[in-house]
Amino acid sequence: MKKAAVLLGAALLLIPAHAHALVQVLGSGLAHDCYVSAKTGIQPIAGLATCDEALREEALGPGQRAGTYINRGVIKAALNRIDDAMQDYNQGIAMKPDLGDGYVDRGAALIHLKRYGEAMDDINKGIGLGLSYEHVGYYNRGVAEFYMGRIKESYYDYKKALEIAPDFTPATEQLKNFVVTTVPACKEEGQGDGSPFRPRAAIKPP
DSSP states (O other): OOOEEEEEEEOOSSOOOOOOOOOOOOSSSHHHHHHHHHHHOOSHHHHHHHHHHHHHHSOOOHHHHHHHHHHHHHHHHHTTOHHHHHHHHHHHHHHOTTOHHHHHHHHHHHHHTTOHHHHHHHHHHHHHHOOSSHHHHHHHHHHHHHHTTOHHHHHHHHHHHHHHOTTOHHHHHHGGGEEEEEEEOSGGGTOTTOOSOOOOSSOOOO
16 A cells, blocks of 8 residues: 655745844833834934944843844844844854844845855754743744755744744745645655655746
8 A cells, every 4th residue: 555745845936044042122212112123123323323322321130231232133134234233143143042033134134145054053052041022033044944945844934933833924925936846756656765755847827
């Protein structure tokens, strides 16, 4: 009796883009306003000035200061200032090495720089430490895996991100990159290595 397997292939319909985790800073001060600006992405130049002022003027605890560096890095990354963003991520992580979101954001910057192996290391560490925005960690890992040709892993990480946050549109959109088909398992027929997941050389859009 033949077993059913799943054939999964990637159809390049959409180019994966990374997302950003954020560090929530509570209160009503400038550091909180910096967080809100990073979260909404509205008026990033003004938001950047707010973050600068928060770091310069406010008496912040170590966690708040580290989070504000990370959030300022997110704004800089949105402005395509990746090297500057990396410096902020490094600073935030150095101040609070257990800040998982910082590693995920630095991983996103490394994806932008096409340093996918390093990105995977950071994102995995961030996921292991725990995240405020857990779905972003799995999504970004899926992006890195996609570019590394790890199709099966990418698919499942996008699915995991959507399981955690069902309304997370980027994961929904990226899953459109995949074609999943049920086929007879090839191992019993003596073909291939029996793995049900493999990229297809040419895949038509669904």
